[in-house]
Amino acid sequence: MRLIGSRLGQARNLAHGHNVARLGSAIRLRGVSHWYRSGRSRVEALHDILLEIPAGGYVALTGPSGAGKSTLLSLIGGLERPQSGTLTVGQHDLRELRVDALAAYRRTTIGFIFQHFGLLDLLSARENIELAASLSASYKRRLQSRDLLEEVGLLDRAEHRPGQLSGGERQRVAIARALVNDPSLILADEPTGNLDADSAMRVLDLLERVHIERGCTLLVVTHNEAVAQRAEQRYRLDAGRLLA
């Protein structure tokens, strides 16, 4: 087992003199293993993971396909529970949370960003953001959708449907949606995977700006080494095991 931890992210924020709104959630995994059933066989997705990410950290997670990156992201994001070990995010022990409590955790603590953006084509950019706000019954935040669109530089595209936006624009809308409930942890699953180089850099710049200005913890899963290099800390997963 390995214990890898850092407070570099927080330290860098403070050192650079940014006004950190509040500290993000610390992530702590101890002996986390997870597996799936495939027919009669058991496929181990994660094996005995020991990881500690400090509050306000900026961490990249890399590895080949099937290494367990998305599974780890799913566990931290509360999309499923680990089958063994302990996983805490801030004050939340995710193995102990029931279904509704996990949904509430995802609503209030996590901001998800997906490779395929995960925007609802039925709704405009503004409505996608407002829907996420309404999930937490935050009407005040709902009113902030336009501010968030302005923050990601897409106010003029507020009423456009996702299908009318470029890939980079869609991902920026997804970032705005992820921020609407003021999460303390942003989980980005291959956020630049479907973007060209320019759009990818703009999205990363935006994510990093959000991370610094809001002080939230940022965990990015990526194949791209260039993207990973921008993080304060980098971890590599291979065959479900965490490498140095």
Next chain:
Amino acid sequence: MTWLDSLTLASRSLRRRPGRALLTILAVTLGATLLVALASVATSAGSRIVSKLTNGGPVTAIKVSASKADSDQLYTDDLRAAGPKAITDATLNAVRRSPHVATVIPVLASRILAVPPPFGSTATSTSGAQAFGDTMVGVDLSQTHNLPITVLAGRVPHPGLRNEVAITESYLDHSGLSVQSALGSQVEIAEPQAFQGQNGLQFRARWVRANIVGVVSQQVGSGALLVTIEQAQLAQTWAQAGVDGGAAFPLPDSQYTGMIVVASSLDDVHAVRQMITNLGYANTAPEHLVASVLRYLRVVDIVLAGIGAIALGIAGLGVANALVAAVRERRREIGVLKAIGARDRDILRWFLLEAFAVGLVGGVIGTMAGLLIALWVGVSVNTYLTEQGLQSIQFGDVSWPLIGAAILGTSLLAIAAGVVPALQAARVSPQEAVAAA
């Protein structure tokens, strides 16, 4: 997620697949159309048939005669009279106080001589051949809705007025007048009185001229004229002031010649008839006939309801099928929504509202179409009846309870059909969001 958000998602989901939404709505529409059309036609036809059986009066009306009942009275719908038996106010009060009795309306019939226009003929000089002996039926006309009276043209006399009269088709036959020419004309009525004159038993009359205000078909009593009970009472008082006219004109010995008793419900008719028979009065009501017809109508209703239910069931399957397909298509969207914090009930509500919208739209359109079809059926049937020289039947009555029940029913059916797919949607794992990416 608010209700408005769920509604927005539901409506836009339907608009995303307009072809599928249209077909699903069409299935519900057809089901609702069939059910409403069948129910409307069946209800309308049923009520008209019963109405015909009861001559326009309430189905629970019992006609009582100022006669003694014979021992078989209760076993037949027909009047089984066995000699006279007076009906008085005391009789009316006794019946009124009995259980299951809703209304008691006295009837008073008087023998008269009617003289249609042109006037000039008299009781003793009927060379004009217009004068004819008949009966004038008096009844409380404020209770027309409780009486077996159907207005064919014009109206019934205003209650309390003694110068108005409604005529029956019998009057038209005797007078040779048409409905149009009779309406608004006048009739002279001779109310007879027997007296002992110098030459023995003689007759004289009290003459009344009345305006004909309507043509009716009535089964209150046998007579060509329908008048207010006050007018009939004046005629009786006049006749009673004379002497017994023998077989030709016996002195009235009963305060009323009959009464109409309305039972509280169809189930109570038999009990009320039994009570009246026990009081000794002959009576008649289409009790057995109506019960028999209603049983047949009930069978027809069940068959038609079964056909409608099958149609709605198919519509429900259509809704369920469309939603199952939608759940399969939207697994990623549902996963994303749950990943960003949507609860199971948020997803459930989205899909149930979608089902409800389909049911509501289909129900509204189907109900309107069903009513139009019922109307069209009515017109076609009436055209046929008229061609056959039969009296038309009024179809297409707008039944608001039926409309409400149809729209509500199809909406609830659609929701019920959407429950299983909606539960499937609610159980989609939030991992779908990551799996799709």
